[in-house]
Amino acid sequence: MNLRHHPTDLYQEVPASCWPIVYSPDYNITFLALEKLHPFDSGKWGKVITFLRDEQLITDDTIVTAREATESDLLVVHTRRYLNKLKWSFVVATITEIPPLLFLPNFLVQRKVLRPLRTQTGGTIMAGKLAIDRGWAINVGGGFHHCSSEKGGGFCAYADITLAIKFLFDHVQGVSTATIIDLDAHQGNGHERDFLDDKRVYIMDVYNRYIYPGDNFAKRAIKRKVELDWGTEDEEYLQKVDTHVQGALNEMKPDIIIYNAGTDILDGDPLGGLSISPQGIIKRDEIVFTIARSRGIPILMVTSGGYQKRTAKIIADSILNLHSRGLIHKGPPEYPDTAAINKR
Template sequence: MGLEKLHPFDSGKWGKVINFLKEANLVTDDSIVRAQEAREDDLLVVHTRQYLNRLKWSFVVATITEIPPVLFLPNFLVQRKVLRPLRIQTGGTIMAGKLAIERGWAINIGGGFHHCSGDRGGGFCAYADITLTIKFLFERMEGVSRATIIDLDAHQGNGHERDFMDDKRVYIMDVYNRYIYPGDGFAKRAISRKVELEWGTEDAEYLQKVKAHVEAALDEVKSDIIIYNAGTDILYGDPLGGLAISPQVCIANPCFPIEVSQFARPAHYSFQMYFVNLVSCPVLDHFHFLYFLFHVISTNNRVFLFSLRYISRVRSKLSVQLVMDLQTEIF
């Protein structure tokens, strides 16, 4: 429909990621799981019925997506062309959470709607997929009782913060530009480890802060599931993020480990992950392939989940699972 051109958010990035991976012969259809659309009963686990009913009004969706012309579309078209793809991505995040518990890790190419909470949407986020996934895992997956959210999008993740305001089972680390949307002071009270960046923060300072705080966060809490919310809006020149991080830092930082062994798990759970430069480090085996996928998602979008319970499998045999949306283009 062309409406995506009216907003700087790239709504077609998810399909681009999948196409890139396929063209490079790095994934096949056998390693891709097609997401199922989140049903109303699923959404009601987090969202109020009043909020879901409000989404039946086009002007509400226009406000959430920040695309004014949506206001003039009949709602049946808004549901089909705007909200249904977002519901599929929400279902993808839930599925990725389940796969992370079963297989050790999973990636959802879409999702990461961190501005949406149970009763309000905003910032192009209509459904609270992160909250929904964590609640699903708490309620339905045995042995999952604590979760960590590491949110490195340039914007504050005020949606999941509002949802887990008083829930001590969820640890939130949020790194964001302090001067941009949403500036939600109330939601900040839920952040366990807050890293507020100045306008125009560059590579060296960013790396130092992220590395130090990620390591401290992993030392501080023992979780069963980690949800990593990425985003390209930290890149220099992004019209929304206001930061100045180079692509090289996002793709090729070999000195930023996430050490799962810091969760005080048994020795066979020890696992280390780096951002790597695939130009100088070709994909030689499944372990390097995991590295590759991590940096691809970090520089394209969005939700990366992995479970500490089965991470030992990675060193011996890696089962790759990508969750792809049935409809990659929003409009």
């Protein structure tokens, strides 16, 4: 590893005994029941880990504990002006869409709301390096794709996807291109604004065209745009994902894929407006990992949006399916026999 820019504690050697799965109990937001005022299940990340532990895929000793991104880490992408704005509770209330935060002292907002988001951001940055080292990695949190260097929104206060990519470009030799595959139900306008004129980053975005954020300026950054209609179902959706992921990687073979795997595409999600079944989400993730791993491209998955209580179980089931299909494993990089996978 060649640290050409600022030093960081986020890039550390990880024992081979650990899965490249990143998590911290600090991800979860539980504070005066304020989390119940937002449709987001702010404890879903811990629930994913509990399901994986119950299925004996992981133990607390075999996952990578996320570290909080420091101000120095965040300044790799964010302006100091933006970070200073987060010292105002009303700004955080607007970004997180939890109005009562407006009335709380900022030190509490920092500790109880922003610190979990900074820890998830650190987790995404850490998982980027792990993906290069191991061939794949999953941050059980992160995917704050509405936040850019200068502006947050949609529950996204830090630009973790942009940060992960910039860290890799700046710190790891041989990583100079990246593809973002954004399959959250919403347009990923944050990373799109950050990479608007950066030819090193290819963005594919599949989203409901009728919902937040509708950021036409940011859409100019999308190299492969797939706009969905209300109520899109499994067959059409999975066919489009397969076709366009293949097409995106045919246009540019990146050094890493950042996969924003939102579960707000699930049927019944109050904010997504799509009609994908739990099995459809599991198959979607399998398709993306199969294509990435068959082409020998490291992949980092972040979990992003998902606004129903059942999404945590679906995320865990998807990770278990990736393991059962031979698409993820513990230990050094090893690319699966996709011919065998496709026969299953």
